[in-house]
Amino acid sequence: MNVLLLLLALLLPVCCSQPSAAADYHMVKPASVGLSAARLTNMDRLIENYVEQKKIGGAVVLVARKGEIAYFKASGLADVGKPMQRDTIFRVVSMTKPVTSTAIMMLYEEGKLLLSDPVAKYIPEFRNQKVLIANPAGAEFPYRLVPVKREVQIRDLLAHTSGLLYLFLNDVYPDPARNMIVQMYKEAGITDGFCRPDEAIGDMVKRLGGLPLYAQPGEVWDYGLNSDVLGYLVEVVSGMTFDRYVEEHIFKPLKMKDSYFYLPEEKLPRLAAVWQSDWQGGLVRASDEKPIVAGDLCLNPGDARASSGKYLAGGASMLSTVYDYYRFTQMLLNGGELDGVRLLSRKTVELMTATNHIGEHDAVFLHGHGWKFGLGFAIQVDREHSVDSGDVGTYEWAGIYSTRFSVDPKEQKITIFMSQTNPFGHHFELWDKVLVQSASAIAD
């Protein structure tokens, strides 16, 4: 009998620590962390309104302050006939990038690499790179290649100052040199990695290293395939596959129990469907059988249902929950530590969130002017420009299926929004409103 009681006593805390149902998450009253419960209900109305108008299928939103979750709500549908749950699993896509940056910074702290190291030190294909310069129209040859003034460094990959591109932005920023490089990417079988190509990430990265850069390293800020290269760099430096490294060094220590690069079959039922929205009430569940966007920006929601594969994109492949991602961001907000487990030093997090990595450039992609880019995410640097919410020092990034996180160190506040809706461009207004609701709930 005593043995049974002992066993029960041992098992009870373990069972209770698994957030398998909504009630298991440890939450506090908003007032206890300086948030207004009444004002947070504005968030309910905001999301429910978007769901009712069929602009989005559903969403999960979390607001935490001073290390405690004060608001955590699921609304709408995760899939046809399936309500959104707080433990629904999402394709976080580009929100993989801060995790990849963290893996690199852990190797940096272990003395395995320096941010000033040339990438070519670890991936020889990056040696002697050239920059493509478009020749004037009518010239005998359309471009010329000039040697890099200095090699691409690991810091450039973290801050997107390498001159590597994403193909899909060719439509957004039309430019002859960009177009020529994108054509070369296509010819060499380089993709943006969202569609999980049938090859190892290292094979893609090696080909990418042999192609011309768009600009001199350090002289540009251009959102590109940098984190994918970093993911492969983790493999080269650590000797482990990228997914295994992240699982052992980040997911497990932070107890991110629902975060993966390939989902185990038993968790597939928790994966949200992707919805295609015209933002005017036309909402359709996207097919899992074929890409919803074919072309350069290849988006295929069904790829996330693969239980195994070779492609491990440090810029795009992660699947996670709002709660798991909260644990990751809380670690960053705490200066590299969560629940007694330290992944990074405070000084390293300070380095990642410093605003001087991209010089005079602004990180004008997800945000506008007034935002810089650190070593994995954008950082608000001033209030002189048009900004709806947040404080100077707030760092954020988003995912192309409509996921977003925001960490406000000054207010010790984290906001995470996750939906699975395409296209991406419509969501800026909704995200901004979510962040306004989160900020305006501060009541101390």
Place this chain on the structure above:
Amino acid sequence: MKRTQMMLLPLLLSFVLLAPVASATGPRVTTTLFSAHENEIHTVDFPPYVSTDVVDGGSVSEIVRTALMAAGIDADLSIHPLKRMVNYYLLQENALAVMGRHLHFSDVQRKALIIIPVMVMEEQYIYYKPQHPDGLNLDSDHLKQLVYGSHQDEDVSRFTAAGCTVKYGNTMSLLKQLRRGDVDFIEVPPLTIEWLLDRYMADEKEQFVSLPDVVDNEVLYMIFNRKHAAGEDAAARFKQALAAMVKDGRYGTILDKYLGAEHGKLYLRRLESFSAGQGL
């Protein structure tokens, strides 16, 4: 000088002389950035013959490097993912030489080039069995309904003349197009197919079928540039060194290392009977 000072001097000197060179922690660059190599040779990735993924760069890389060394030519060999980059370096930057196949040049361009065959390879037609479960018939009636998957700059005149549609891609993308049914057949050296399938599509290797007949001889060339100051002299010395390697058995030994003795001898025989420029 006191005795202790005399004893310390050699010790201090040994520290200075034997200590490792201090390394800076700031940004660093390769020395080649400051001393650009004047003799650049460019080629395109073509596994298993030329590839950074193969030991020593593959058989052709090793043959070329050995011949260059024997000829006293100090050159830097770069392997690129795209053929158009190889053409760029040859024609726009007047590189010393390039190495490759399916490199087409205009008559004017050819006058400035010295073309030396390095290796001759068999090519076979490959198709994807699930798309053609009863086999692939390439007689004139069937060809009209088929799509041929071609590499850029490959000579496809015989297919277009037969009424075939042609789609383009690199070898890996052509294999994927075969699998999707976008193209019906391609022409590739069997060793390349085997290497790529083992590496990328091992589970489906048996589904890619070669037609038994050898359809073509594909030649890998070294192409020297007369517009480079050392081009003509280097070409003459390279040709001589390559011939000597064939004669004294070094060429065969390298082929044996990569391809096995049987295959190696086959490649060697063909090279001996091959005239420069054929098929280019």
